[in-house]
Amino acid sequence: MAITLKNEHDIAQMRVACRLASEVLDYITPLVVAGITTGELDRLCHEYMLKEQGTIPAPLNYQPPGYPPYPKATCISVNDVICHGIPGDKTLKNGDALNIDVTVIKDGYFGDTSRMFIVGEGSILARRLVQTTYECMWLGIDQVRPGAHLGDIGHAIQRHAEGQGYSVVREYCGHGIGTVFHDDPQILHYGRPGTGIELQAGMIFTIEPMINAGRRDIRTMPDQWTVKTKDRSLSAQWEHTILVTESGYDVLTVSAGTPARPPVVAATTA
Numbered sequence: 001m002a003i004t005l006k007n008e009h010d011i012a013q014m015r016v017a018c019r020l021a022s023e024v025l026d027y028i029t030p031l032v033v034a035g036i037t038t039g040e041l042d043r044l045c046h047e048y049m050l051k052e053q054g055t056i057p058a059p060l061n062y063q064p065p066g067y068p069p070y071p072k073a074t075c076i077s078v079n080d081v082i083c084h085g086i087p088g089d090k091t092l093k094n095g096d097a098l099n100i101d102v103t104v105i106k107d108g109y110f111g112d113t114s115r116m117f118i119v120g121e122g123s124i125l126a127r128r129l130v131q132t133t134y135e136c137m138w139l140g141i142d143q144v145r146p147g148a149h150l151g152d153i154g155h156a157i158q159r160h161a162e163g164q165g166y167s168v169v170r171e172y173c174g175h176g177i178g179t180v181f182h183d184d185p186q187i188l189h190y191g192r193p194g195t196g197i198e199l200q201a202g203m204i205f206t207i208e209p210m211i212n213a214g215r216r217d218i219r220t221m222p223d224q225w226t227v228k229t230k231d232r233s234l235s236a237q238w239e240h241t242i243l244v245t246e247s248g249y250d251v252l253t254v255s256a257g258t259p260a261r262p263p264v265v266a267a268t269t270a
Helices: 008-031 038-053 124-141 150-163
Strands: 075-078 081-083 097-106 109-118 174-176 183-187 204-207 210-212 218-220 227-229 235-237 240-244 249-251
Touching: 008 038, 008 097, 008 109, 008 204, 008 240, 038 075, 038 097, 081 210, 081 235, 097 124, 097 235, 109 124, 109 235, 109 240, 124 150, 124 204, 124 210, 124 235, 124 240, 150 183, 183 204
Parallel strands: none
Antiparallel strands: 075 081, 075 097, 081 227, 097 109, 174 183, 174 204, 204 240, 210 235, 218 227, 240 249
């Protein structure tokens, strides 16, 4: 495993790319309404990246080994879609819960973040799952500091999710990021405290738990990208990109519209 510690220049560039990724979500938030298609949301995000930001959508034509090229600028995962939902002709309706996942490239650096949205009021089940998943992400983030271990992050997420009666998807994880989209280390969203590599200042990675209302089992669609819950239960995901600092952490994917830290996480700034 080759983990690259970022220097001051890298960190400054990552702050820009990550803020821009978050600002795409700020822009699209008021447009997530009943009657719009996921394809139209993707088109609007793509247009905003190109025309307003001068950024490149990292997912477009992204092709890891064994996969076809990803055909869209964003991933939009609705209801029982866990991740990598391909935007298309699906029309949003009241009650839908969806994740919009944005990764932009600016001057060779990748900024990666995602948020959950509920169309209209949504069910109690959907709202509770979305909130719990947000808390899971933040409880994982709050473990980040030099000397902590990757297992501390996963354990905090798993304990909270399972304590609320939910399950943690294990096939997908967070990842290192910088001038490479997906880099070492892998950030598992489950685990045992004190295990895994030790965190060091200068590491940058994503924390992006995928939490299911039902069982954790998955099924992959014929497009080879879209991943759904096997039992068709709801799934939720949030994602931030995190810098390990000398004293704790810094969340890089923040902008004017970024939701606040949840009350379950201590109010003190790390």
